[in-house]
Amino acid sequence: MTEDPSPRQLQRMSQYLFRKLRGFYGLTDEIEEAIGELCKDTAEFAAREPLIEQGEPYKYIYLVEKGWVLRARHLPQGTRQVVNVAVPGDFACFNAHLFGMSDFDLVAKTPVSVFRFEPVAIIDLFALYPHLAVALTWSNAHEESMLAERVVSLGRRNARERMAHVLCELAARMRIVGMTTDNVLSIPLTQEDFADLLGMSLIHVNRTLRSLAAAQLVHYKVGQVQILDFEKLARVAGFDSGYLHFTQRTDILPR
Amino acid sequence: MTEDPSPRQLQRMSQYLFRKLRGFYGLTDEIEEAIGELCKDTAEFAAREPLIEQGEPYKYIYLVEKGWVLRARHLPQGTRQVVNVAVPGDFACFNAHLFGMSDFDLVAKTPVSVFRFEPVAIIDLFALYPHLAVALTWSNAHEESMLAERVVSLGRRNARERMAHVLCELAARMRIVGMTTDNVLSIPLTQEDFADLLGMSLIHVNRTLRSLAAAQLVHYKVGQVQILDFEKLARVAGFDSGYLHFTQRTDILPR
DNA sequence: CGTGTCCTTGAGGTCCCTCAAAGGCGGTGG
């Protein structure tokens, strides 16, 4: 499950994360180095394997390098809610590690490789790698922003809008880290996963997807979603990519 | 709108925040001092006055000292989704300030006083006040945890459970910062606010509250919610306070 | 005493759920 990365691997390691950060501000060498320092330990997980389970203490902070990871809560009545999905370049458990134990399952949806590091006191971490604070805080803010947007979706958008919205979001996120260049997205989520992500039933997900397909907006099949008309889809969703904040800012660089 | 706090005020300023942090770990003098240093500027807002509006650039990071603040999104079709509420001791806009502009309205629900400070580069901030990083990161984690729980509620709990759950959460949050000691909560939210917070219609909120009242669980009136049977309410909600992480940890103190 | 704000109740409709069942498709084993 664990192996030593070669220097070559380290070189190429967090290109996903770097691409995201680069979109946000001029990525400095210090930040790249700090992240490189931190990400020396790697691990692999098979599909369906949990990285951490509800109720367990946190052992690591993860940076996803390959594959998809779902953060989900299992409710007593047997239902599940997927809170968010992590794709390459996303951190997992960063701020939550402050807490004693996890409130959620973190489970590999595909074969997954991660970089990971043991949580140390934040204050030590930032003292050791001051430039890391920027990257981590940005990642935090980004994740919280997506969570807030999910709350908006679940609270005030209907099934069609929710589905359209999450597809727009995934398209944008995958594009910025270079997971896709055209409108064909390799998304390993089943219709049941979408149901648990969007707070609806599997059956209604299916009908919604068929309806979007009939309208020539998207074409879903297992493991692959093709966006036929992004503009129109975004209009259906009320999707405004602003909340992802993938826009350059130069005024807040560390001095 | 702005005034200089007297030293006495500073002394008493963030008791709310301190109580929360104290619940989490032994609050050190350094942290208290760092926060005190930062919170020299205060501001007051009237009820309904926005602290910041959707689309505006961030000017400040806020620490709520008195009153209630709602973070809400207004959708094109005229609906509103309240993403979370901030009570005394809560930060607002902390990590979001990294972004160019706000995705949400931040509006005073009651007369509000806040401490505020201008965002500087995170790296500078943490270098200046290293002990602050802990408090801020914990606050971040806490807020994200509540957001995640809201996603679970909106996605997989029905109206009755959602209402019960949010009341349990508010009770717990108000108790830990000392806003209440018994089961009578001064909550300034109207039924419409609850509707927008829980993603339901005003009318259904009303029926749900009446139903909870009929079951002798809670008694709602304007500005005040009385919890008649917390245990039972928590059972209805499927509420487990774990996600609030108001439990002592001594193992991760900064050295 | 009118006006604004908020709560309350009724009635009808709809979005989405649950239950039920069938079909496609890749993998595995006999």
Add this chain to the structure above:
DNA sequence: CCACCGCCTTTGAGGGACCTCAAGGACACG
């Protein structure tokens, strides 16, 4: 190479949770 199995998708039918529209009542305030 076919039969079978597991996993996922698809479709139908009926029901329920919640929504919208409509209207009335309570209460505070100037």
